[in-house]
Amino acid sequence: MVLQADKLQYTLGQGxxxxxxxxxxxxxxxxxxxxxxxxxxIASVKGLPLRSVLSAPPLTTDGRHIGAIKVYSPDADxxxxxxxxxxxxxxxxxxxxxxxxxxxxxxxxxxxSDLVEALANRDMISRAQGVxxxxxxxxxxxxxxxxxxxxxxxxxxxxxxxxEIVSGMTDQ
Numbered sequence: 001m002v003l004q005a006d007k008l009q010y011t012l013g014q015g016x017x018x019x020x021x022x023x024x025x026x027x028x029x030x031x032x033x034x035x036x037x038x039x040x041x042i043a044s045v046k047g048l049p050l051r052s053v054l055s056a057p058p059l060t061t062d063g064r065h066i067g068a069i070k071v072y073s074p075d076a077d078x079x080x081x082x083x084x085x086x087x088x089x090x091x092x093x094x095x096x097x098x099x100x101x102x103x104x105x106x107x108x109x110x111x112x113s114d115l116v117e118a119l120a121n122r123d124m125i126s127r128a129q130g131v132x133x134x135x136x137x138x139x140x141x142x143x144x145x146x147x148x149x150x151x152x153x154x155x156x157x158x159x160x161x162x163x164e165i166v167s168g169m170t171d172q
Contacts, residue, residue, distance in 0.1 A: 001048050002072055008044045015041040017070045020055035026084045029053040031076040052078035056092050061100030069095060121159035128162035 009015030015038050016027040029035050032051050035042050052073040058065035069092055073079070125147065132143035147165075151158045 001050060002070075005045050005048060005050055005053075005072060006070070008041055012038075012040045012044065014038045016053045017055040017068055020070075021058050021065070021068055024057045026057060026088060027053070027055040028079050028084065030079070033076070049074040051076040054079040054084065054087060056084075056088055059092055059096035059099060061096045064100075066096060066099050066103055121162075124159050124166060125162045128165040131165050 005015075006017065009018050016029055019038070020027040029037075029052060032042055032045060032053070050072050052075060054071040054073075056069040059067040059069065069087065071079070071087070125144075128147055129140060129143040132138050132146055133140065136143075136146070138146065147158060147161055150156075150161045154161060
């Protein structure tokens with residue numbers, strides 16, 4: 001139900017969570033059956049067991065928005081103002097820090113993986129250049145130009161062309 005309600009907001013471009021994000025303030029729907037904001041979204045969730053919604057402002061850390069907290073209830077009037085304060089002060093700030101740390105760690109891991117792959121690709125390209133230099137008596141610049149030309153001509157990544165040359169799969 002939560003995923004469906006969220007997906008409907010993104011599909012329709014309207015809803016309490018999108019408004020909380022855009023307005024950077026909490027949004028409460030006390031009863032979806034009485035709600036008049038977001039008419040398309042309200043009509044779309046009518047068949048879901050969804051009566052109350054609490055959407056917090058964006059989770060922010062280091063000046064960047066990294067997520068959102070939203071709570072759905074099948075009961076009308078499930079959220080009141082103290083619940084909003086609790087959610088924002090007790091849950092949102094630590095959640096933002098946690099998500100920010102996870103985001104940063106994953107970004108560093110992706111960067112590390114990308115760097116390892118780039119170094120491996122660079123090594124493969126250098127080896128292919130060596131093969132072309134030896135086979136075709138080319139200069140380093142000419143061998144790189146030949147690799148680039150083959151990459152464009154075959155519509156393949158440069159490292160894939162280099163790998164084929166090194167493995168002897170092509171007659172470059």
